[in-house]
Amino acid sequence: MVRKKVEGNEVQRRAAARSAREAGERPSARNVTTGGSKQRTHVPRRNSLDHEERMEPRERGKQRVEAAEQAAERAEPPPAPPPGRSFTGRTDPGYGQEHQAVFQAVAQAERRHDGNAVYAHEVARTAGLPHDRTKVLLHDLVASQRLVTKLERTDDPDLGPRYETKPW
Incomplete structure (x- = not known):
């Protein structure tokens, strides 16, 4: 056997x-x-037991214990996101002077590179704004106004996202 x-x-x-x-x-x-x-396991008068008592002998053994531990790990809340800028819960920022300056900076930098997409640090330098503020404005132009396209993983090795104006 x-x-x-x-x-x-x-x-x-x-x-x-x-x-x-x-x-x-x-x-x-x-x-x-x-x-x-x-x-x-001998369980007397099995018909008089509730469901948990009937299933208890079956839940002995290594695999079921490990499965229960894994299920408990999955039930735990996911770890908090790393500190940094998050755009969730943010209202529509509208289109202001800074947005216009960043959009024009993207177009100018694109012209300098013969129509190829450009990195955020070059857009920030062209617009004369801090890099962090430029990234927020670029996000607005991509997500809200949809005037700019964000290209990710275009390089090997990846040097970060590049941005280009949307073709008309």
Whole structure:
């Protein structure tokens, strides 16, 4: 008769038993032996039990415990996003003088590069604005006004996004 590998392979079982002995416990107390979870559990008057009590003997064993731990990890909230600028929850900024200056800077820099897309730092230099402020204005021009196109991963190695005016 072939027995099932409910507890994992032999190497895993031996390692778990060894760590239990090193901690001063018996391997069977930690449920890392092959016999404990494979033996059938006698449940008297099974019809009088509720669903959790009926399923309890089945939930013994390594795979179900590991699956429960993985499900608990997935249920945890995702880690907080890294600190930095986020555009979520922001209202429509409209189109102002700074937007116009950045749009004109994109067009001028594009002309200097024979119609090719340009990097944000060059647009900032041409517009005479700080790089951080220029990136916010470029985002507005891409997402809200849709006057500029953002090209990502166009270089090898990637040097960041490039921007170009939308063709008419």
